[in-house]
Structures are given as C-alpha cells and as structure tokens.
Amino acid sequence: xxxxxxxxxxxxxxxxxxxxxxxxxxSNCVDGWIYDDLTGVAIEGVNVIYIDVSENExxxxxxxTSPDGHYNICPKEPGVKQVFIxxxxxxxxRQDIKIxxxxxxxxxxxxxxxxxxxxxxxxxxQPISGAQLRVEYLQKDKFPLLVSSHSAVFKSGKDGLFRxxxxxxxxxxxxxxAHPDYDDYVVSPIxxxxxxxxxxxxxxxxxxxxxxxx
Amino acid sequence: MYxxxxxxxSCSRTYLLVLIASVLSFSSGSLAIAExxxxxxxxxISQSFGVQVPQTYAVVYVSFQNRNRFSWGEHDQECxxxxxICWHSCPFGNWGVDSNFFYRVDLDQFKGWKLMxxxxxxxxxxSGNWEAPNALWYNAxxxxxxxxxxxxxxxxxxxxxWVIPTLQVDKGCSYLNGKTLTFTGSYMRVWELDPFDDDxxxxxxxxxxxxxxxxxxxxDGCPSQSSTWKGVSGYSPTxxxxxxxxxxxxxxxxxxxxxxxxxx
Numbered sequence: 049x050x051x052x053x054x055x056x057x058x059x060x061x062x063x064x065x066x067x068x069x070x071x072x073x074x075s076n077c078v079d080g081w082i083y084d085d086l087t088g089v090a091i092e093g094v095n096v097i098y099i100d101v102s103e104n105e106x107x108x109x110x111x112x113t114s115p116d117g118h119y120n121i122c123p124k125e126p127g128v129k130q131v132f133i134x135x136x137x138x139x140x141x142r143q144d145i146k147i148x149x150x151x152x153x154x155x156x157x158x159x160x161x162x163x164x165x166x167x168x169x170x171x172x173x174q175p176i177s178g179a180q181l182r183v184e185y186l187q188k189d190k191f192p193l194l195v196s197s198h199s200a201v202f203k204s205g206k207d208g209l210f211r212x213x214x215x216x217x218x219x220x221x222x223x224x225x226a227h228p229d230y231d232d233y234v235v236s237p238i239x240x241x242x243x244x245x246x247x248x249x250x251x252x253x254x255x256x257x258x259x260x261x262x
Numbered sequence: 263m264y265x266x267x268x269x270x271x272s273c274s275r276t277y278l279l280v281l282i283a284s285v286l287s288f289s290s291g292s293l294a295i296a297e298x299x300x301x302x303x304x305x306x307i308s309q310s311f312g313v314q315v316p317q318t319y320a321v322v323y324v325s326f327q328n329r330n331r332f333s334w335g336e337h338d339q340e341c342x343x344x345x346x347i348c349w350h351s352c353p354f355g356n357w358g359v360d361s362n363f364f365y366r367v368d369l370d371q372f373k374g375w376k377l378m379x380x381x382x383x384x385x386x387x388x389s390g391n392w393e394a395p396n397a398l399w400y401n402a403x404x405x406x407x408x409x410x411x412x413x414x415x416x417x418x419x420x421x422x423x424w425v426i427p428t429l430q431v432d433k434g435c436s437y438l439n440g441k442t443l444t445f446t447g448s449y450m451r452v453w454e455l456d457p458f459d460d461d462x463x464x465x466x467x468x469x470x471x472x473x474x475x476x477x478x479x480x481x482d483g484c485p486s487q488s489s490t491w492k493g494v495s496g497y498s499p500t501x502x503x504x505x506x507x508x509x510x511x512x513x514x515x516x517x518x519x520x521x522x523x524x525x526x
Contacts (some may be wrong), residue, residue: 093451093466095362104440106424110362110447136360192423192525195363203368214365 076147078154079120082113082133085157086243090117094135094158099193100124108193123147132191137161139216139242142191159218162240165211166248168204168225175208176253179227183212186220186237217242231256318431319423319525320438322484323515326361326418328450328508329491331372331410332402333384336503339454339462340386353387353399354378357464360451364418368455371417372508373410375401382412386454386464417450417510423525434481435517444473445512448492452506465506468496472512484517 082094094113098121099106113119123129126147134140138158145154168176181202189195204210215221222236230253240246340355342348354376358366374384385392385399385408395405402409426437448469453461474489491509 097362101425105442105444106422107444107446108422110445110449112447112449136365193363194421196365196419 076124076126077120077122078145078147078151079118080154080156081117082119082135082156082158083117084138085159088157090115091135091138091158092117094119094133094138095195096121097132097134097193097195098123098129130191132189132193132195133158134195136214138214139219140189140195142189160243161214162217162242162244162246163211163213164215164223164238164240164246164248165209168208168210168253170230171254175204175206176227176230177204177206177208179204179210179225179230179253181210181212182224182226183215184222184224185216186222215240217244225253227253229256230254316521317428317525318426319520319522320426320435321518321520321525322422322424322438322443323517324420324422324443325416325513325515326363326420326448326510327414327416327488327513328359328372328510329414330507330509331374331415332507333374333408333505334403334406335388335505337384337386337388337464339464341389342387351378351383353385353392354383355386355454355456356381356383357386358453358455358461359417360453361418362445362448363420366451366453366455366461370412370415372450372452373412373415375408375411382410384408384454423520426519432481434519435479435483436481438476438479438484438517440475440477442473442475443512443514444471446471448472448510450508450510464504465502466498467494467506467508468498469493469510470495472510474512474514476514479517482519484514486513486515488513 082091082096083089084091090113092113092115094117096111096113096119097109098111099108100123101107102124107124109121109123111119111121121129121131126149129145129147131143131145132140133143133156135158137160139161141156141158143156168179170176181204202210202212212223217240220237220239222234223238225233233253340352342352354374356368356370356378357372357374358368359371360366368381370381372384373382376383376385388394388399392399394400394407397405400406400408401411422443424438426433430437448471449466450469451466452464454464455461469492472489472492474487476484477487478485489511491511493509494507497505
C-alpha cells in the first residue's frame with residue numbers, strides 16, 4: 049500500500065526532472081536578428097559560425113540567417129562561446145557570447161564592406177593583365193578557424209582592371225600587386241570606410257630587371 | 263612574394279589551399295607588430311606552476327571539394343540584353359561559389375564543361391536561340407543537360423588551430439589520431455560571375471554533415487585524407503526551374519605545428 053502511495057509522487061518527480069532536462073538543453077541556445085548597419089534592414093544568409101570542442105571531436109557549426117535575418121545557435125556546452133559572423137557585402141565580426149541559461153535575444157548590426165577597384169599600367173601606360181592583387185589584413189582575426197570572407201586575390205583583366213570586394217571597414221590592409229614580369233607593388237596600410245567604393249589612380253608597376261621565372 | 267604568387271598560379275587545383283596557408287603565414291608575420299605579450303596563451307598547468315609555457319597548436323589545413331556537377335532546367339543569367347546585344351561571352355558564363363568559409367572568386371570554384379577564356383564555363387542562358395536540345399550548348403543526356411567534364415574541383419579552404427594539451431605536446435600532429443572533425447551547415451551558393459557587374463545567384467545547395475576520423479598522422483604531419491562524398495540534401499529556394507547538382511567533401515590536406523603567434 050505504502051509503495052502504491054509513493055508511486056504517484058515519484059512519477060511526478062521523474063516527469064518534472066525530464067522536463068527540466070529538456071529545458072536545460074534548450075536553454076543553451078541563443079537567438080536573435082542580424083541587421084544591415086546602414087539601412088537597418090534584416091540580412092538573409094549571414095553565416096554565424098561557432099565551434100564545439102570536446103576531448104575527441106571538433107565540430108565546426110555554421111548557421112545561416114533566415115529571410116528575416118533570424119539566427120539560432122545551440123552550442124553543446126554552456127559558457128562563453130566565440131562566434132564569427134560574416135556575409136558577402138558586409139564586414140566580418142567576431143563576438144564572445146555568454147551562454148548561460150535563458151537569455152534575451154542577441155541582435156547584431158553588420159557594417160557594409162568596402163570595394164576597391166583600379167587599373168594597372170606599365171611605364172608606357174599599357175594595361176597589365178594577369179597580375180595578382182592580394183589583400184591581407186594587418187590584424188588577424190581572433191578566431192581559431194580562418195575564414196576568407198573577402199575576395200583575397202584577384203587577377204587583373206585584359207584591360208588592366210581589377211576589383212576587390214568585401215574588404216572589412218576600419219581594418220588596415222596591405223594591398224600587394226604581383227606579376228612574374230614586374231616588381232612587386234605594395235600599398236600599406238590602407239583603411240576603408242563602410243560601403244566605400246574606392247577607385248584607385250592608375251598604378252604603374254615597373255619591369256623587373258633580374259627577376260627569373262620559375 | 264613572387265615565389266608565392268608563381269606557385270599559386272601554377273597550382274590552380276590546390277590554389278585555395280595555398281592561399282589559405284599563405285594567409286596564415288603572412289598574418290603571423292604581421293602579428294609581431296599587432297600583438298603584445300598579453301595575448302600569448304598558456305596552459306592552466308603551466309599557470310599553476312607559475313611558468314608561462316606557450317600553447318602549441320596542430321594547424322589543420324582543410325580544403326572543400328566538389329564533383330559530379332550537373333545543370334539542367336532554365337537559366338537566364340547570361341542572356342542577351344536589350345536589342346539582342348550579347349555581353350561578355352553569352353550564353354556561357356563562369357560560375358563561382360559562396361560557402362561557409364570562402365567568398366566567391368573567379369577561380370573555377372564550380373567548373374563547367376565549355377572551355378572559354380581559360381575557364382570551364384556553363385551555358386547560362388537556356389531560352390531563345392539556346393534552347394535544348396542542341397549539341398553546341400549542351401553536352402549530356404542527348405544534348406538537353408549539362409555535365410562538368412572537369413572532375414574534382416576545389417571551391418574553398420580553411421585552417422583550424424587545434425589545441426594540443428601541454429602534457430601531449432610531444433605527440434605533435436599524431437595527437438589528432440582518432441579524433442573527429444565535423445562540419446555542419448555546409449552549403450554552396452552558386453553564382454554566375456560578372457567581374458564588373460552584379461553577380462547573379464543561381465541556386466543554394468545544402469548538404470548534410472561532413473565528417474572524418476583523423477588517422478595515420480605522425481609527429482610532423484598528417485597524410486591527405488577526406489570525408490566521404492555527400493549529395494545535396496536541400497535547395498534554396500526550393501522552387502524555380504533551374505537545377506544544379508554536385509557532391510561535396512572536405513579534405514584534410516596537411517598538419518603543421520604552430521604557437522600562439524600563428525593561432526589564437
């Protein structure tokens with residue numbers, strides 16, 4: 049009889065525990081919306097990357113925002129989580145997010161990225177095609193995974209034109225021009241404003257005197 | 263610098279990987295100016311003894327590849343403009359890929375079948391004069407579909423800095439043996455590229471998780487090893503008459519040891 053009397057409270061306790069487990073696992077999630085800092089419009093397709101690390105596994109997770117700019121991430125463990133956020137056309141962002149229990153929405157605003165374009169000419173003002181233009185950030189991302197969100201390298205066209213997109217705003221870069229027949233040309237540091245489209249003056253690069261082709 | 267670029271140009275197949283590797287090495291050089299000593303990490307054990315032991319990392323170089331690329335249905339990305347003027351090389355166009363870790367670039371990220379301007383391109387206008395079947399504009403299924411002739415291609419690359427516990431530093435890269443690397447949320451968002459105009463999105467291909475248990479690494483490095491090929495698990499948008507298909511996988515190309523100046 050006594051056992052029967054205890055059964056119901058035990059069942060209730062077990063059910064409550066199961067629910068609390070379910071609640072705890074869901075409470076390790078964070079969600080929010082990501083907006084264009086310039087227009088305030090929600091951005092679709094933003095990559096939100098975070099990494100779950102355990103003793104024997106590394107899981108690199110990517111969540112992309114829905115058409116209304118919504119994201120939802122659920123790391124395996126609570127704690128402070130590094131998140132890397134990027135989307136074509138916008139500057140990248142790295143953020144430490146505290147994930148403990150229930151949390152309010154965490155929203156982000158992404159600054160527009162910059163574009164730089166120009167023309168490569170030789171000493172006789174002839175366009176140079178096939179030169180490699182390379183953008184390197186002088187300050188590295190503090191994230192254990194390397195993400196190349198910008199068009200890191202571009203080859204100049206037949207008319208010497210080049211266009212490099214998705215360069216982070218307010219982040220010093222080094223621009224290097226390399227061509228087997230010419231001396232390297234380096235511009236550093238350059239910093240761009242959000243949404244800035246810079247058209248560089250024609251860059252003149254000079255024939256290499258003693259450079260040997262490999 | 264010259265050597266780097268020459269290498270990049272000559273090895274188009276592993277181009278993205280080389281690029282990633284070089285970005286990492288270049289970054290480490292510039293970090294000497296950007297970082298101060300406070301950014302150096304050390305292990306909890308070393309802290310407890312009051313000795314600053316630099317953290318060691320296994321830097322894993324990963325490339326992402328695609329193969330079995332197909333296209334069918336309606337495409338209107340490279341059709342003539344007003345007055346029937348044909349810009350660029352219509353109807354053929356070069357396709358690029360946005361993915362989790364890499365932006366679309368004009369580097370054969372989604373190789374097609376028609377050699378145009380040193381790239382393998384796709385018929386990107388399937389209406390009007392370019393309707394199927396036609397042996398000039400289509401190369402598969404009785405000239406109604408398109409199929410890449412170029413085998414495996416690389417569309418992205420990344421590196422991951424894997425922390426090696428202080429007491430196992432002597433294992434080097436072999437510390438990774440038996441450990442699993444997983445990528446969730448993988449996708450390829452395929453675009454028809456227009457260098458001096460807006461690119462046009464074709465389709466987003468969504469994939470299941472990619473996974474590999476790492477094996478056969480030695481102290482100094484890991485041999486090339488890959489996840490299994492995975493097919494498309496979904497599309498976005500789910501509607502629309504244009505369809506493309508491809509399989510993807512990741513390849514662990516190499517492992518190097520590094521300190522905090524190269525990893526964070």
